[in-house]
Amino acid sequence: LSKDDLILKEIPNIGFPDIGGLEDVKEEIRKAIIYPFTHKELYRMYGQKAGEGILLYGPPGCGKTMMAKAAAKECGAEFISVKTSSIVSKWVGASEKNIKQIFDTARQSERAIIFFDEIDSVAVRRSESEDYAKRVVNEMLAQMDGVDTAGDDLLVLAATNEPWSIDPALRRPGRFSKLVFIPEPDLEARAAIFDIQLKDRPIDDEVDVMALAGMTDSYSGADIASICREAADIPLGEALRGGEIRKIGMQDFATVIEKRKPSITSWYI
Ligand code: ATP
Numbered sequence: 060l061s062k063d064d065l066i067l068k069e070i071p072n073i074g075f076p077d078i079g080g081l082e083d084v085k086e087e088i089r090k091a092i093i094y095p096f097t098h099k100e101l102y103r104m105y106g107q108k109a110g111e112g113i114l115l116y117g118p119p120g121c122g123k124t125m126m127a128k129a130a131a132k133e134c135g136a137e138f139i140s141v142k143t144s145s146i147v148s149k150w151v152g153a154s155e156k157n158i159k160q161i162f163d164t165a166r167q168s169e170r171a172i173i174f175f176d177e178i179d180s181v182a183v184r185r186s187e188s189e190d191y192a193k194r195v196v197n198e199m200l201a202q203m204d205g206v207d208t209a210g211d212d213l214l215v216l217a218a219t220n221e222p223w224s225i226d227p228a229l230r231r232p233g234r235f236s237k238l239v240f241i242p243e244p245d246l247e248a249r250a251a252i253f254d255i256q257l258k259d260r261p262i263d264d265e266v267d268v269m270a271l272a273g274m275t276d277s278y279s280g281a282d283i284a285s286i287c288r289e290a291a292d293i294p295l296g297e298a299l300r301g302g303e304i305r306k307i308g309m310q311d312f313a314t315v316i317e318k319r320k321p322s323i324t325s326w327y328i
Contacts, residue, residue: 066161071128071138078125079255079280080248087239088130092214096134096170112203112215112234114178116222117241118326120281123218126241127174130216136170143217144180146195154191155198162202162213170212175199178217182226196226203234220326243323244280246272252280256287261306271312277321289315 075085091113095102102108115123124140131138141161146154165171181192181199206213217235219225229235244252249272257268275283290311298304 066164067138067140068164069138069140071132073125073128074132075129077255078122078129079251079253080244081122081126081241084126084239084241088126089133091237091239092130092172092216093134096136096212096214110206110211110214111232111236112217113237113239114222114225114229114235115216115218115239115241117220118243118279118323119220120279120322121241121243122280123241124174124176125280127172127216127218131172131174134170134172136172136212136214137165137168138172138174139165139168140174140176143175143177143182143195146181154195158195158198158202162206165213166211168213171214173213173215175215175217177219178229179219179221179224182217182219182229183224196229200229200234243277243326244283246276248280249275249278249283252283253287256284257307260287260291263306263308265309266307266312267309270309271316274313274316275321277323279322282319282322286312286315286319289319 078085095107095110115126117123127140128138130136139161146157161173165173181195183192203215206215215235222238225235230238246269250268253268253271257266275286278286290307293311293314294305294307
């Protein structure tokens with residue numbers, strides 16, 4: 060397998076304005092990720108160590124990946140994303156070598172953010188994990204330990220829906236010592252996500268995003284994105300069947316929301 064099958068390297072096209080809500084998180088990300096890159100000298104002057112790994116956690120579909128991408132865009136970094144589960148399933152025997160390859164690829168960029176999605180697929184407590192997973196984590200930690208001393212413009216982010224299952228060894232200083240919580244969207248955030256998801260679609264004047272937000276308590280950002288797609292499908296389908304071309308109405312949203320359960324129900328214990 061070539062590394063291109065599993066590593067996605069891109070200049071991201073998602074920025075903070077594309078993310079609805081999460082204003083506090085954006086500010087936290089600016090301080091933790093963007094300013095240390097863009098104001099390196101100031102940080103050094105005040106003796107603040109930059110470059111520690113950051114673990115984004117929270118319920119599924121609420122913007123962890125988007126936030127990591129947007130962080131890369133905001134600081135002009137290349138975004139190297141790795142679906143961690145695919146490393147272990149596809150790279151059996153060669154996992155450590157490929158972790159090294161990911162970091163080597165990143166070091167070739169002038170500035171890069173590496174993003175390990177689904178980190179819990181390897182980084183569970185060591186007593187419970189398989190040998191290959193331990194080797195992957197060990198190599199990841201070794202590479203991360205080397206990052207700061209080398210003076211690389213490189214930052215490692217990871218995401219998990221299961222922070223409680225993460226190996227505490229990963230949380231030591233210099234590793235993923237900083238945690239950033241990406242919560243489910245509140246009312247305001249849901250309205251902002253509807254605004255973003257609907258901005259390029261024809262909607263009726265009667266459509267009220269605040270009302271839609273009120274109808275979608277416990278729905279994730281990913282749920283809202285798909286509600287908007289499904290609502291648009293209703294008038295689209297009618298038009299395809301020869302009906303009149305009309306805008307998306309409040310009723311279309313109501314129909315879709317009624318049929319669909321919120322995905323964030325049991326995450327918070
Ligand atoms: P998972 O834990 O399942 O990997 P995640 O937290 O990484 O999910 P994302 O992949 O960032 O979630 O979000 C999934 C999709 O949901 C996005 O591509 C986007 O369409 C939509 N979405 C989620 N949160 C937001 C948000 N705050 N603003 C706008 N769109 C959002």
